[in-house]
Amino acid sequence: TQRPYHIEEMISAKAIAARIETLAHEIRQSFAQTDNLVVIGLLRGSFVFIADLVRDLDMNVEVDFLEISSYGDNTESSREVRILKDLRGTIEGRDVLVVEDIVDTGHTMAATMAHLNARKPHRLETIALLNKQTRREVPFTATWTGFEIPDAFVVGYGIDYAQANRNLPYIGTVVFEDNVS
Ligand code: PRP
Ligand code: MN
Ligand code: MG
Numbered sequence: 001t002q003r004p005y006h007i008e009e010m011i012s013a014k015a016i017a018a019r020i021e022t023l024a025h026e027i028r029q030s031f032a033q034t035d036n037l038v039v040i041g042l043l044r045g046s047f048v049f050i051a052d053l054v055r056d057l058d059m060n061v062e063v064d065f066l067e068i069s070s071y072g073d074n075t076e077s078s079r080e081v082r083i084l085k086d087l088r089g090t091i092e093g094r095d096v097l098v099v100e101d102i103v104d105t106g107h108t109m110a111a112t113m114a115h116l117n118a119r120k121p122h123r124l125e126t127i128a129l130l131n132k133q134t135r136r137e138v139p140f141t142a143t144w145t146g147f148e149i150p151d152a153f154v155v156g157y158g159i160d161y162a163q164a165n166r167n168l169p170y171i172g173t174v175v176f177e178d179n180v181s
Helices: 013-030 047-057 107-117
Strands: 005-011 037-043 061-069 082-085 095-103 123-131 144-148 171-176
Touching (some): 013 047, 047 061, 061 107, 107 123
Parallel strands (some): 037 095
Antiparallel strands (some): 061 082
């Protein structure tokens, strides 16, 4: 039951790359005292962002992943966040940066922070490429944010609609053709 839609560009690949370069510089300065930063991507949505971000970081990092999902194939958050794959490495006493594609209701990041804080990292910071502040249901603010965006259904650069469109090199909005609301 897929409704017909098309995608309109919201943030170009060039604008994303420029923003990531600036953020990477800030992160490197913030973690200047850290010798082996653990960078954790939240699968699946963050896989493109983390790949570009770590290549701009120019410092020693360990890359790990946590698979956590709430949306499944729906457009609405289920608000039930499930951890599908846990970290491979340990984070106790270590400096950690969590990399997320988008913060919407906040449930995913709230659950992630609880899960990771229980392992007693020395420092736990977060970066989200996109933030939809108006949609927040539980309080969460990322340490670094790429872009504030309005409440539109976005895809691309790792973000899916029913598992499609993750491979678009830009961020686009889904425009449904059977309604104009
Ligand atoms: C999406 C997105 C974020 C989360 C944000 O993940 O990648 O992780 O939802 O929404 P929230 O702030 O309302 O929790 P999704 O559950 O679709 O899994 P995916 O990353 O595998 O696509
Ligand atoms: Mn996700
Ligand atoms: Mg998804």
